[in-house]
Amino acid sequence: MYESIAFYVFAISTTILFLITVMSKNVLYAMTALAAGMVMISGFFFLLGADFLGVVQLVVYVGAVMALYAFGMMFFDATKDIKEKHQNPALVFLLGGLMALVFVVMFSAPIIGDNIKAFYPVIEGVGNAQAVGMVLFTKYLVPFEVAGLLLLVAMIAGIILAGKKMDYSLTESEAADEEMKIEPNSIEIQKGDA
Amino acid sequence: MLEIGVNHYLILSGLLFSIGFMGVLRRKNLLMLFFATEVMLNAVNIAFAAIGNYYGDLSGQMFAFFVIAVAASEVAVGLGLLILLYKKYGSLDLDVISSMKG
Amino acid sequence: MDAILSILIFFPALAGFLGFIVDKNSAKVYGIAVATIELLLALWLWAKFDTTNGGMQFTEKVSLISDFGISYNVGVDGISLFIVIMAALITLLGIILLRPDTKNMKNMIVSLLFLEMTMVGVFLTLDAIVFYLFWELSLVPMLYIIGAWGGPTRVYAAVKFFLYTFVGSLIMLVGLLSMAYLYHDANGVWTFSLLDWYTLPLTETQQFWLFLAFFAGFAIKVPMFPFHTWLPHAHGQAPTIGSVILAAVLLKMGTYGFVRFSLPILPDASVTFTPFIMVLSLIMVIYTAMIAFAQKDMKQVIAYSSVSHMGVIMLGVFAMNAEGLGGSVFLMLSHGIVSGALFMLVGVIYERTGTKIMDEFGGLAAVMPIYATVFGIMLMASVGLPLTIGFVGEFLVLLGFYQVSPIGTILAATTIIIGSVYMLALFKKSFFGPVRHEKNLGLKDLDKRELSALIPLVLITIWLGVYPNPVLGPIDNSAQKILVDMENRAISPATKEAIILSKKEAN
């Protein structure tokens, strides 16, 4: 009973949040809505009994990826609302709507999956994390190592790509200063106070 | 209300996926486009987890893990590229960047 | 010498290429020489031809691509013999008629001789792929002739002619290839030789689809009703020599294709398709004859009239008896001679007055009496006056087709009425009545060059009208041989009963 309520709460909130990320004009709103949405999704994972996955979702996805986005934002002038010229909005809604309709119709049909058998059945009486650990480090060991390597490569790439000429400020364009109307050298650093 | 079956999850992930898809199509700003791809990836994760759970199979979650790993690395590299793009073009708008005029 | 057929095919092309060495102003003489030799070779072939045996003679076989059974396999029988001779004759007369001051005459001569090779090749080859090769090759010189020496919108007409026929022949190629595959499927060996294909039993449905494939290729070339619109454009823009050869020989490839491919290989389908072909041909005969009556341009009248005559030929081909089939082959010859001559005559008046619109001429009979008499004879032959070549073919076709459907024949026989309507209207507008325009008063009558091109055609028209047997004999034997083969290979009893074999035992 509670489970279905939880499902619907999470479902509605995720949908609204993701709609915000997609529709909003302001980058910040989009980002925060995205982060909140991801938290809701980790909720789903817990609902589905994939606890370890939920935690990973929270830590890695929401924590790391969103943090990365946040830092990334600093490079771009995220203050202004972005004006977007849409050539033919109707086409986008049409395609999206049609896609949604198709998925709904497709998935609402009763799936008679009689030939699906579990490759790696859940072992009863063992915590989810342990079960995942067992499967991850026996059957999926090679993909796991490769994933690790992948992350390493991504990290190095991220650093090199973004690292060049760090000192050159992207946003220090006259327009930004003029807007803030602060003389560059007019800020005295209040000495001594907190 | 009624007991939540795998279909509910699949429909939900389908909806989220199409929202993300619409976002990708709609967005002119590359960063926002990245957010939309993130939405699509998460939608897929739900589906993986749901099917894994309803068929008592862990491989659903395994896929979810790897999806998250890939998504993370994708974001890292993607943002790096974005920064370079921003330096070059001064804006993240798709129409400005389209230099491959046919 | 038994390699006469290969010489007959490749001599014009080789001579043509040598033509490039010949200097400009003697190109026409060179062309005439080569064409005369070719005609003599063809006549020599006729002399050596054994008129009693209906089967293939002088066959030669050299395998080109052995593992796919494609071989250079040529042979001549009663049907193809006379079309080859006519092709050689028309090319010779066409070259004679060429104006001495046509620009870059050398290219014209070379392309004509190359065209002659392809034409002769199509009618003599017995291998499907080589047939297809020559079929496509014949388009190229024609495209060049219409495109280079044609009228104002010649490029549009040439390209339309090329593409239209090309699309049709692609579908035909699919038919040929599937036929080869069926043969391979049944007998395990690859072959494209027609004589082997004649022995392959096919089911009704296979025949149905193969017939459609062949029909697409041949119907556009004939041209049959819905696909005929390229012809008036092609004739309208082609130079005189182009129109003459297009009308005299190229149209015959379509009907020849039906006789050589569709009838013997697909007897059942031919019989089941006869009503469909009948309706199309009747439309062709009546519809285009009426359009010919509505034309203002003399050449368009003759272009549409040749479509109407081809409709009658198609009826003959599907008459399924010796009289009808033989009559249609004879009508092919007679239409070649008569419409060739008519196009030459239009060319003559076009060269003099620069216009083909009938209202421009009036009362030409008084100004150019010899021209009027030759035109009158050709007009009477085209309308099918007995004792001219036009009557024999038309009479036999209608006679033969009467067996298939009396009402169809009566409708087709109206061609003698509406045919005479538009031809006489043309004659009255251009030749009778007072001389309407002063400038026509000064027109010269036919000169030596034109007479030497037209007189042979007039003589043949009269000779084959009065004594057609030397030509009808071989055609009759081959036609009966085809019908006998069809009878043996037909599967459904309905086909067997539809084909009427002549009482005389076909040898």
Next chain:
Amino acid sequence: MDMNMESLVYIALFAPFVGSMFAGLLFGNAPRTHLTGIVASILIFVAFLASATLAYHVATVGPVHVKMMDWITIGDLSIPFGFLVDQISVTMMVVVTLVSTIVHIYATGYMDHDKSYNRFFSYLSAFVFAMMILVMSDNFAGLFIGWEGVGVCSWLLVGFWYHKKDRPFEENPSISPSWAANEAFIMNRVADLGMLVGIFLIYWNIGSLQYDVVFEAMPNLADGILVSIAIALFIGAMGKSAQFPLHTWLTDAMEGPTPVSALIHAATMVTAGVFLVIRSNPLYSLDAVSGVSMFIAILGTFVAFYAASMALIARDIKRIVALSTLSQLGYMFAAAGLGAYWIALFHLAAHAFFKALLFLGAGNVMHAMDDELDIFKMGGLKTAMKASYWYMGIASFALAGLPFMAGFYSKDAIIETAFNEGTFIIWGMLVITAGMTAFYSFRQVFFSFHGEKRYEPLGFHPHDMYKYVLIAMAPLAILAVSFGWLMGYYKEFIYGLNESVQYEMSDHTHHLAIYLAALVVVIAIGAIFLAWKKYGGEGDKAWKRDEAFEQSFIYKLLENQYYVPKFYDEFIVKPYTITSAKFWEIDKAMVDGSVDKIGRACLKIGDTTRGMQNGNLSSYLNWMGLGALILVLVAAFSTITTESIVECLRAVAGKGE
């Protein structure tokens, strides 16, 4: 003996051809050379002599059957160039060659100052050659050769003065010689279609086209086929002999020179149809075909009456004679229809002589009046043209059928057969028409030769034709008077052929013969007297033109030939031209247009898809989105369809058990 008979046949046949080639090829465009005229006439005379000797041979020994060579041999069909000279064909040969000789001699005088004199003789001799083929051939295909050959020659001859301009319908009903020639040719072709179908029917049911084989196999054919053959052949005959629906071309064919009208449209070509019916008498005498024969008789009578009525008010001298020919043809068909073939043939011969004489006389009058045809402008010519007056008088007497003239014997015989066959309506109609014939022929004679000299104020000064031409016309006059007396001999001669040709009056009619003949003669004389009273008078009794009558409905009706030509023009010629123009539009727009549209469609598709590569990332995304969507759709449909199929099967299976 037999050898030179065969050569005689070839002489009779090819002499005209040689004459035609001599005139045509050697002097085709040369200016007027008398030689061609003389040579052509001599050669035709030679043909006449050959025909006469052949006639004698046929009368004494029997028919001559000669096979020159094969013409078409294919499949089972073999048509030879064979020539049969038997009673029927030899009669026709003699008639044709005799009349042609006289007309040729007449033409040398008549066409004297026409610049294409040689061409005329070449066409005229070619016509006689074609007529000889038609008459002498021994199979239907040979008949058809002559049939069409005669049609072409009549096209050439009617359109001889092709330089004349087209004049509006009101001014000249036959518009121009070339128009009339085309009309004649095309209308004949319409009938030839029927003839062709008849030939096909004969061939496919009997296997050969030779007369003897065909008529032998005729009786054992099914009735249906026999009737259709009879109808088909009669349609051919109708066109050539200008019977009812296909008759308008004959009056328009008067545009040709008078010798042409005399030869072709009086004596020879128009009788070809009657010859065909007589030649295939074994077919038409079969009782299975009696319905068709009766129809022929009825149609013949109707045409006789129809033509005579129009001739009553006709003003053009040649048109009157043409209509009288049409009417007499009606008589011949009536006789043939009723089964009296030999009487029809006899009347054909007699008619040929006196009608040719009438036409040549009319030619003299025309020539004298500088080609003026309107009889209202003539009058009192008998003083100036004594000989022509006498000739036309004799011819009209013969035509009217006064006692002891040719017409009396041949025409009255037909009227007697009508009486003998018990078809009294036909008999009545024929008698009335005889009266009308007498009236209109003498109306024309009195109009032009008697009464006021109406031509003088108009400045004509008529003179008669050359002496030698008038002498040449003498034989026709003699025959017009004496031919009737030979009826007895002719009867024995023709009976030799076969029994279906024979026709004997029942003895009942024999008794009444005198009274019947007397009745017709009285009516004829009455009609002549009436014509004399109305038109022959001079001074105060002279004929005055009353306008009122010319506006009356009947006059208008008859003048426009019952509006038949207008009907044809309105409901056949105009719609045909409009539909053919419409077809041309359709052909250009639809059939041609559709091909061009396909071409243009390819170009347009190419153009729209070019948008795919325009470098704009977002449009790429859209296209990618579209692709993704299509893939999803495909995936969805494939899953749904297979599932639903599986489901239905399971459901069905479920219900099945």
